[in-house]
Amino acid sequence: MVDPNPRVSGRGKKILEDHGIEVQTGVLESEARKLNEAYIKYITTGKPFVTLKAAMSLDGKIATSSGRSRWISSEDSRRMVHRLRDEVDAILVGIGTVIHDDPSLTTRLPDGSGHDAIRIILDSKARIPLNARILNLDSSERTIVAVTPQAPKDKVARLERLAEVLIVPEQDGRVDLQSLMDKLGQMEIMSVLLEGGAKVNASALKAGIVDKVMIFIAPKLIGGSGAPGPIGGTGIDDLSEAVPLKDISVERVGEDILITGTPF
Numbered sequence: 001m002v003d004p005n006p007r008v009s010g011r012g013k014k015i016l017e018d019h020g021i022e023v024q025t026g027v028l029e030s031e032a033r034k035l036n037e038a039y040i041k042y043i044t045t046g047k048p049f050v051t052l053k054a055a056m057s058l059d060g061k062i063a064t065s066s067g068r069s070r071w072i073s074s075e076d077s078r079r080m081v082h083r084l085r086d087e088v089d090a091i092l093v094g095i096g097t098v099i100h101d102d103p104s105l106t107t108r109l110p111d112g113s114g115h116d117a118i119r120i121i122l123d124s125k126a127r128i129p130l131n132a133r134i135l136n137l138d139s140s141e142r143t144i145v146a147v148t149p150q151a152p153k154d155k156v157a158r159l160e161r162l163a164e165v166l167i168v169p170e171q172d173g174r175v176d177l178q179s180l181m182d183k184l185g186q187m188e189i190m191s192v193l194l195e196g197g198a199k200v201n202a203s204a205l206k207a208g209i210v211d212k213v214m215i216f217i218a219p220k221l222i223g224g225s226g227a228p229g230p231i232g233g234t235g236i237d238d239l240s241e242a243v244p245l246k247d248i249s250v251e252r253v254g255e256d257i258l259i260t261g262t263p264f
Contacts, residue, residue, distance in 0.1 A: 045185075062228055077218075079109075086107045089191045089192065118144060144163065
């Protein structure tokens, strides 16, 4: 494929042709685009490539009615998620995940290799506890807290001693995700792994920032009408409004099944 970067696109091809070398493009282009999907999105739009990742039971639950979610997916799936963390520039979660689970969001590969991604928290009102694990890590990468102008200034000042704070315009009282993507792109963050809960996943899909969906399905039945699914929010009224996926792939990961697709 031709490099989509408008500053260099076609230049290398022309140099080769000027020296008498025949050049063919389009050979296995769809495969090449898949390999370079994050770069292509970033270089053509200035925004990061966002992958929504979730794990659910066979009956579509991401936690029990009491909120317990460890562990729905298999050890093999969790290991794969850490490989994904090693490959992306940043991980994005909502404040609900931080308050409920107190995660570290570091990369933990079996052999101890890999790098930590930048950790980004959606926290419109700066509710994050200052003793949260994600703010007090021994990690080479930084933590970013995205707040809105409605966040208390005194809390933001204290938070800035522990993390980088981004003040982002609000949308319906929450962080405007499109504006956040613009800011992350300006920071040269090319790829983001969204590991949010049901509310954040719904907001991301509604905002149109999701480029790929990866759902791990575990062979477990949880039940409970109050147990949440991977996509929250108000939902849709008619099936014609559902978000369809294309370029579907299905693979076995340990006991689980991973379905990957692209929203369109």
